[in-house]
Amino acid sequence: MIPLFFHKEIALELAVDGTLAGDLQDDGQAVLFRDATGVNQLLYSALFAFDAVGRSLPARMELAAVEEAQLLRLIVEVTAAA
Numbered sequence: 001m002i003p004l005f006f007h008k009e010i011a012l013e014l015a016v017d018g019t020l021a022g023d024l025q026d027d028g029q030a031v032l033f034r035d036a037t038g039v040n041q042l043l044y045s046a047l048f049a050f051d052a053v054g055r056s057l058p059a060r061m062e063l064a065a066v067e068e069a070q071l072l073r074l075i076v077e078v079t080a081a082a
Contacts, residue, residue, distance in 0.1 A: 020033040022070050
């Protein structure tokens with residue numbers, strides 16, 4: 001395992017399966033999921049990340065297509081993390 005201090009970012013990747021389609025919002029600060037008719041069904045937002053001493057770290061979301069599903073990435077910039 002590579003120590004955290006060698007990384008600029010860490011990411012948690014979540015596979016999203018089902019009939020809802022995600023749409024990235026607010027410069028990566030939220031994902032809005034809609035059904036096949038375009039009706040909003042779920043808003044995933046308010047992503048926060050903190051280091052070991054409680055400092056806020058920049059965080060964002062990304063969406064990517066993977067085969068028949070979507071991949072939601074929660075990314076935290078850790079270059080200044082304690």
